[in-house]
Amino acid sequence: MPSIDLTGKVAVVTGSGRGLGLAYAQALAAAGASVVVNDIDEAVAEAAVKSITEAGGKAVAEVVPVGTTEAADRLVGRAVEEFGRLDILVTNAGILRDKVLWKMSDDDFDAVITTHLKGTFTCARAAAIRMREQGEGGSLILVGSPAGQRGNFGQTNYAAAKAGIAAFARTWAMELGRANITVNAIVPVAATAMTETIPVFAPYVAALREGKPFPDFLRKGEGFGTPEDCAALVPFLASEAARGVTGQAIGIGGDKVALWSHPQEIKTAYANGGWTPEALADVWPTSLGAEPQTVGVPAPKIPEA
Numbered sequence: 001m002p003s004i005d006l007t008g009k010v011a012v013v014t015g016s017g018r019g020l021g022l023a024y025a026q027a028l029a030a031a032g033a034s035v036v037v038n039d040i041d042e043a044v045a046e047a048a049v050k051s052i053t054e055a056g057g058k059a060v061a062e063v064v065p066v067g068t069t070e071a072a073d074r075l076v077g078r079a080v081e082e083f084g085r086l087d088i089l090v091t092n093a094g095i096l097r098d099k100v101l102w103k104m105s106d107d108d109f110d111a112v113i114t115t116h117l118k119g120t121f122t123c124a125r126a127a128a129i130r131m132r133e134q135g136e137g138g139s140l141i142l143v144g145s146p147a148g149q150r151g152n153f154g155q156t157n158y159a160a161a162k163a164g165i166a167a168f169a170r171t172w173a174m175e176l177g178r179a180n181i182t183v184n185a186i187v188p189v190a191a192t193a194m195t196e197t198i199p200v201f202a203p204y205v206a207a208l209r210e211g212k213p214f215p216d217f218l219r220k221g222e223g224f225g226t227p228e229d230c231a232a233l234v235p236f237l238a239s240e241a242a243r244g245v246t247g248q249a250i251g252i253g254g255d256k257v258a259l260w261s262h263p264q265e266i267k268t269a270y271a272n273g274g275w276t277p278e279a280l281a282d283v284w285p286t287s288l289g290a291e292p293q294t295v296g297v298p299a300p301k302i303p304e305a
Contacts (some may be wrong), residue, residue, distance in 0.1 A: 004239045007032035010083040011238065012075045013230050014066045014123060015093030017044035019192045020143070022051070024090050027231035029057030030239065035082040036271070037061045038075060038093065066093040066119035072126040087135060088238045089127040090141045091120040091165075098154045102211045109157045117163035122184075128176060137180030139238040144185040144249060146297045149260055153296060166249050170262065173247030182246040184237050187260060188230040189223050189253030200300050208290060218254060222300050225254030233257070266293075 007030060016025040017039030017288075025042065029052045037052070037059050039045035045061035052059040062078045068287050079086045095115050097108035109243055110304020124140050131138035133242045147155050169185035189195070196205040204214055208226070218224045227276045236242055249260040254305045269287045 004031050004235050004241060006088075006235060006238060009033040010036075010079050010085050011088035011090065011125070011240065012038065012079050012086065012127065013092060014038045014075065014091040014119065016090075017041060017048045018246040019189035020188055020190060021090075021092040022048050022228060023227035023231040024092060024234045025059065026052055026055070026057075027235050028088065028090075029059055030055070031235040031239070031286055033057040033088060033182040033235075033238070035060075035083070036075060036079045038066065038114050039063060040065045065115070066091075066123060067114040069122050069126070070116075071119075072122040075123060076126040079128065086127055086138070087136075088128045088141070089123060090143065090234055091123050091145045093119055094143070094158075096155075096158060098117055098158070099128060099156075100142045100154050101156050104156055112157035113161055116158065117164045121166050124168065124172065126171070128179075128181060131181050132176075132179045135179075137182075137243075139242075140169075140172065140176070140181060140183040141185065142166075142185045142233055144169075146187060146251070149187060149249070150297050151295050166260075168198050169249065170247050177246065179241075180243075180267075182237070182243065184242075184246060185239070185249040186230075187249055187251035187258075188227075189251065190225055190227045190230050192227060195224075200302060214254065214300045216255075217301070217303055220255045223251065223256030223258070224300070 003233040011028045011033045013021055013025040016020040016037045029035050037045050037048045042063045045063050049059045049061045057116060060082050062075055078084055093115055095112060097112050110251050120142055142165050144165050145162040147159040148166055151159050166185045169183050173277055176235050191208060195201060204218060208214060210226045214225055230252045233250060251258040252262055267288050269283055
């Protein structure tokens with residue numbers, strides 16, 4: 001196996017005070033990268049930095065809510081000020097404001113879009129400008145979600161933002177390819193504050209806190225594990241071993257890693273001279289609509305006791 005060595009590389013990981021973001025930051029530091037940890041809570045950010053430095057890594061904290069251009073510039077500027085450069089950006093910061101469509105307020109929608117979608121855009125733009133100036137390539141690792149790939153009940157804002165992030169990865173991979181900057185979306189599934197409220201997972205998360213590992217049907221069948229299980233993908237994508245990997249959406253969780261497909265046409269039909277509403281109504285049940293696509297994240301399959 002090739003060694004994943006990020007010595008001399010510098011990373012910014014947004015939303016990395018706890019959970020998945022912390023696991024990503026720790027994994028990058030363990031591989032040799034210097035890391036700018038970001039959180040909105042100073043105590044949480046400093047604790048994350050301490051966990052990295054006590055393990056022999058290099059890290060500093062930048063406390064700022066992600067979303068604005070000013071915040072993005074602060075994060076990139078801190079990396080350059082402390083460590084002299086920027087090579088890796090992981091856009092993990094996120095919040096939830098779950099409600100069904102008819103109950104979702106403008107504020108609920110705007111808050112999630114600002115943090116996830118605009119925050120990814122502003123941070124990636126600032127990072128891309130710096131990486132292009134350096135002229136040595138780099139890695140943008142954008143954090144998506146199964147909700148963005150398939151939709152999820154009660155998550156209009158979150159699913160839309162995460163779908164947009166996957167589209168960012170495909171678009172920016174094309175735009176930044178000549179600069180040797182890779183851009184990928186990762187689709188993690190793990191026991192976090194966002195997922196532990198799902199009733200079917202709750203007893204297993206509680207058991208995990210008591211030292212009992214997740215069973216195989218979760219780790220393999222559902223691809224569901226700990227944040228640390230998802231972390232390996234980040235240093236891999238930031239390394240020379242993945243220099244040819246770009247524009248992809250890659251899922252990881254538990255013991256499972258998967259390549260997500262891009263949206264594509266799966267069935268076609270043609271009508272000479274174009275379509276009428278009546279012709280569409282006639283052909284739909286037996287052609288295009290015979291096997292409609294499903295929506296939503298599939299419910300976990302829990303074995304019977």
